[in-house]
Amino acid sequence: MDAPLIEFKDVTKRFGSRIILDHINLKIYEGQVTTIIGLSGSGKSVLLKHIIGLLEPDEGTILFQGQPMLKMTKSERTAKHAQISYMFQDNALFDSMTVYENIALPLRETTNLGKTEIDSRVMARIEQTELKDAAHKYPSELSGGMQKRAALARALVTDPHIVLFDEPTSGQDPVRKNAILSMIAQYQRKFGFTAIMVSHEIPDVYFISNRILALYDRAIVFQGTPEELENFDHPFKDEVIRSLEGLQQELTGLYSKRQFKVMHHAQLTQRTRGETYSLVVFALDDLDVIMTGSSHETARKTIRSMGRYIDKHFGAIGGFSTRRHTNQFVTVLPYSDLAEAQNILNDFAHDFQERGLQDNFEGQERRKASGGCIELVIRAGIAQGQPFAEIEAVIDEAKSNQKEIARLRCDVRG
Amino acid sequence: MALDANSHNLPGSKPPWRISMLLTKPFACFGQSTISWVSNLGASAIFLMLAFLKILHPKQWGKIIQQIYYIGASSTMIILLVSLFTGMVLGLQSYTALVKFGAQGALGTLVALTLVRELGPVLTAIMIAARAGSAITAEIGIQRISEQIDALDTMRIDPLRYLISPRIAASIISFPILTAVFDIVGIIGGYISGVLLLGANAGTYVYRVQASMDMKDVTDGFIKSIVFAFIVSTVCCYQGYFAHMRTDSHGAKAVGLSTTSAVVISCVLILVSDYVVTSLLIRG
Structure with missing residues (x-):
């Protein structure tokens, strides 16, 4: 250094x-x-x-x-x-x-x-x-x-x-x-x-x-x-x-990175060799640009909404999630294979597109919040990992598989 | 210190160490106050010197003019009022005293010399200390406790140059001008009460005013007003600038106490220095 x-x-x-x-x-x-x-x-x-x-x-x-x-x-x-x-x-x-x-x-x-x-x-x-x-x-x-x-x-x-x-x-x-x-x-x-x-x-x-x-x-x-x-x-x-992280979890339904790591260790290292788990990486494109412009309120709402919807869909089947970077979320599905994870992701994408995004941002509010019109693209990728392998490699693989699953379009209601 | 019950200390009597402490305590307090007073005097002198040297900075002129408005122009009305009634009461008292000796012709001399040599500079300085001086202390004190002065430091703006120098410069300019206004209006006040109300001779009054004063009286009065300008501006700025260093209080209360101290110290120093400067000028 x-x-x-x-x-x-x-x-x-x-x-x-x-x-x-x-x-x-x-x-x-x-x-x-x-x-x-x-x-x-x-x-x-x-x-x-x-x-x-x-x-x-x-x-x-x-x-x-x-x-x-x-x-x-x-x-x-x-x-x-x-x-x-x-x-x-x-x-x-x-x-x-x-x-x-x-x-x-x-x-x-x-x-x-x-x-x-x-x-x-x-x-x-x-x-x-x-x-x-x-x-x-x-x-x-x-x-x-x-x-x-x-x-x-x-x-x-x-x-x-x-x-x-x-x-x-x-x-x-x-x-x-x-x-x-x-x-x-x-x-x-x-x-x-x-x-x-x-x-x-x-x-x-x-x-x-x-x-x-x-x-x-x-x-x-x-x-x-x-x-x-x-x-x-x-x-x-x-x-x-820990006291501050506890509050964060309560507000968003997501785990802190440290808690996520503990959950990952506790749930996956007990598994027998050969068993696999699935992992989903979500990304909100161009969030930095939106947050530093006049539409930070919209971006903030989207992040909160993402947290709630991820917890709603993936938490129900034993998944646990964290916000890894400003615009990145990671979810581990310890008991799901790729096909099941893909099905849940499809459900999530449909629900989030129909309600998560649009319910939060009615046409008039979108224009008011942005001062113009904004677009948000949400991408997600799935990968399968071995419990004993490094999680970082699985995350990287999921990132390379990312494709668009939802979009807040300018022309939808505006 | 443990006291032995069987020693020579009788019940109810004070132990010797307490008696000696009682005897020395006044001296200790006096010494402590003297050291503190001398230390503050030295600090004020350095404060004044540093701020005075920064008056000529190129970015100062706008701020000096602004301060002349606050310290000088805004004090004009109160100076006009006080000077008029001071002159009137001086004319009234002097005339009733002089008439007993048949010396009412000396009214103009008495009013003019009293005002130009003493009352003009002293009362002008006291009035400005009460009006503008207190405002200076309060303003700088609030800027100190709300970290505005620290903010200047972090922005590389010298607080002494930015806040103190313009006020000292404005005082040096405003005090003599307001003293001149006080003198003129005071003489007019003496004319109103002595001539118009009590019937003294108008021509004699004006002639005596002109004849009894020479240029030295006027310059001595101005010298005094400049000395008072330094005293009032330094004391008021210093009290505000170091409001956060007070040991008797903190925050808003410290600003309040500093403002009171500034006015009281200014007034006392005006009267003390008036005597000192007068004695020096008379010898000169």
């Missing part, structure tokens, strides 16, 4: 006699989305403020591109911090300025750009964050969600190399939460900045994060990929992750 962009070495921070961070060691790599998860009040925001230089450690060293921050000259440190943008948990918008003025402020005060250039950059961000109608309103006239988007627009307007997001989705409804996470992921891919995020949105953040850092009991107890977190055994997992 490359050299870390930011590294904490034995960083300790105290407020009075209270220790907030205790010998923290962590690494953040360039071009990745790193998410810091932890309980409220565990010091996640304090950690972020050390990165941007709002706080300095009492002990330990923070290295920026291998150089200790404290040993840099003031101009060197200013140059490093100039690459970083910060989105505050409580937004920190200037309440005596309009949304437009708030977003334009860093450009007006720190650059020599002309009025026209500033205006075009600010308006671009305003449109991307769906704040056009609120551009000339004051923050106190906006909802919490709109304020959050204004803060996000301000953080991104200078095209920073590193963006720190302190709870970017707090106070948002589920639709907006997804839209903001998708927007962060999309911008991160588009502009290639390094995103460091503090969030409670488990497991949603797993889909957009390259690395997860777990802050627990004043220390970093885990750092690694979301997949590695699945195998992590620590009290943190019981206290934080």
Whole structure:
């Protein structure tokens, strides 16, 4: 792995006699989305403020591109911090300025750009964050969600190399939460900045994060990929992750990736050699595009509907499912052969096409939600696997067998 | 410290360590307050110096003009009102005192010198501290507790340059102008009460006003108003900027207490510095 962009070495921070961070060691790599998860009040925001230089450690060293921050000259440190943008948990918008003025402020005060250039950059961000109608309103006239988007627009307007997001989705409804996470992921891919995020949105953040850092009991107890977190055994997992995953299952009827793995292990490894199982991989095409546009509500509804319908059809015959990526679902049918799995899939496709999609998106609502007209294509593929074989190979085979099973067409009712 | 019941401490008597503590406590408190006061004074001086040096930044002019409007122009009405009645009451009291000695001809001298040398700069500064100074502290204090100042830091906008320098510059410009307005309207107020209401001679009043004042009186008054501008703007900005560092309260309450402290400290320092500056100017 490359050299870390930011590294904490034995960083300790105290407020009075209270220790907030205790010998923290962590690494953040360039071009990745790193998410810091932890309980409220565990010091996640304090950690972020050390990165941007709002706080300095009492002990330990923070290295920026291998150089200790404290040993840099003031101009060197200013140059490093100039690459970083910060989105505050409580937004920190200037309440005596309009949304437009708030977003334009860093450009007006720190650059020599002309009025026209500033205006075009600010308006671009305003449109991307769906704040056009609120551009000339004051923050106190906006909802919490709109304020959050204004803060996000301000953080991104200078095209920073590193963006720190302190709870970017707090106070948002589920639709907006997804839209903001998708927007962060999309911008991160588009502009290639390094995103460091503090969030409670488990497991949603797993889909957009390259690395997860777990802050627990004043220390970093885990750092690694979301997949590695699945195998992590620590009290943190019981206290934080499992409780949140339980809620997720209750809402969608799907298992978390970790629970899915446990189910897979429990149900299939007991089987005798030679027995097979079936596996279905579903995909929603172009979901990223839809979610980051103005139709995220439609996309969100589709995902929820998919979860419910998959559980309804496949859960009834002992199947168990998980959402593997933003737009991918995997279902294991432990007791079904390929023919039976295909029959159930056909039933599912028919039911989802007739009711799952159309009942959710009546013509008028589709137009309202999208501002135009959207198309969604759902594909599915089946494969057969041996209980002792790697599930990844079976998933890959199912993916290669995927074909269209349902479509939300523009011309159906619109 | 454990106390032995069989020692020389009789029931009901205070142990010696407590008596010594009682004796030293006032000195300790005094020392602690002095250290804190000197430390704050030093911090305020550095705060003022850093902010003052940033006044000439090219992006400041718009913000300075905006602050001149808030601190200066918006205070004009209250200054007009206070100065008119100050002049009138000064004319009234002076005339009734002077007439006993048959010296009512000196009314113009008394009103003009009192206003230009003392009351003009002092009352103008106190009125601005009460009106604009309190607003400055509250505004900056709220920006501090709602992390707006931290946000400026993260955007590489120097908060001292962006928030403090324009207010100091605007105060330095506004205080002398408002003091001049106070002096003129106050003299008119003295004319209204002394000449129009009590019957003093109009020509004598105007002549005495002109004859008794020389340029030094006017410049001394302006020097004072500039000193007060530095004091009021620094104290009010400093109290707001460090509202989050208060040890006696937090959040909105801290902003409220900082606002009160800003006005009280400003007024006290205006009167103390008035004496110091006056004595220096008289010697000069």
